[in-house]
Amino acid sequence: MQNEARTIKVYWIQAQAPRRVLALVKHLGIEAEFVHLDLAELKKPDYARLNPNMKAPTIVDGDTVLWESNAIMAHLCVKTGSKMWPADNPEEQIQVMRWLAWNDCHWARAVGDFYFEHIVKVGFGAAPDRELLKTKVDDARRFGKVLDDHLAGRDYVACRRLTIADFALASMATDWREAEMPFAEFPNVVRWLDGLMRIPAWADPWPSR
Ligand SMILES: N[C@@H](CCC(=O)N[C@@H](CS)C(=O)NCC(=O)O)C(=O)O
Numbered sequence: 001m002q003n004e005a006r007t008i009k010v011y012w013i014q015a016q017a018p019r020r021v022l023a024l025v026k027h028l029g030i031e032a033e034f035v036h037l038d039l040a041e042l043k044k045p046d047y048a049r050l051n052p053n054m055k056a057p058t059i060v061d062g063d064t065v066l067w068e069s070n071a072i073m074a075h076l077c078v079k080t081g082s083k084m085w086p087a088d089n090p091e092e093q094i095q096v097m098r099w100l101a102w103n104d105c106h107w108a109r110a111v112g113d114f115y116f117e118h119i120v121k122v123g124f125g126a127a128p129d130r131e132l133l134k135t136k137v138d139d140a141r142r143f144g145k146v147l148d149d150h151l152a153g154r155d156y157v158a159c160r161r162l163t164i165a166d167f168a169l170a171s172m173a174t175d176w177r178e179a180e181m182p183f184a185e186f187p188n189v190v191r192w193l194d195g196l197m198r199i200p201a202w203a204d205p206w207p208s209r
Pocket of ligand 1: 054068
């Protein structure tokens with residue numbers, strides 16, 4: 001799998017999970033063909049054969065068809081030898097996996113409604129439901145504090161360097177100000193998110209359509 005020259009296909013929509021993969025492809029300088037889909041195209045049989053969840057992202061890399069953005073990011077790192085997924089270091093893998101799991105079980109759920117109401121819905125021209133979000137503030141603060149405490153004295157969430165865990169955790173929280181996530185009280189979270197935005201591929205991951 002290492003360093004093969006074939007061009008991968010990346011199926012994407014403009015949303016947080018594809019953002020991780022698109023940013024990584026750009027950051028690692030991987031040659032890729034980008035296939036933009038609309039929401040209706042996600043549900044068509046041709047795409048459902050690649051990704052039965054009918055969601056994005058999906059990649060096709062030779063005979064490998066892969067969905068789930070975190071698995072795709074790990075695959076791309078293995079392919080290019082990037083230490084953003086520490087394939088040859090089990091101790092570091094455990095660190096990265098801890099944060100990927102925490103993201104899926106806690107963080108994404110805590111910030112997801114803010115992201116959905118302010119970024120996704122507003123993107124479709126609908127108004128955010130701020131009454132609903134009032135009920136989500138406690139969880140956002142609870143897990144925001146966990147992350148803030150962890151990031152004290154750290155620039156990245158795992159392994160003291162940029163890993164796929166940073167891209168996974170940041171993908172819904174990047175636009176936290178616009179999404180009115182209650183993170184102004186968490187200086188380490190803000191410093192980390194602002195720091196990621198200085199990575200060109202993270203700040204602007206979107207291919208031209
Ligand atoms: N856990 C999946 C999430 C995939 C997912 O939910 N993708 C969303 C965009 S962030 C999507 O395709 N939404 C369109 C839809 O559900 O119709 C991953 O990380 O790849």
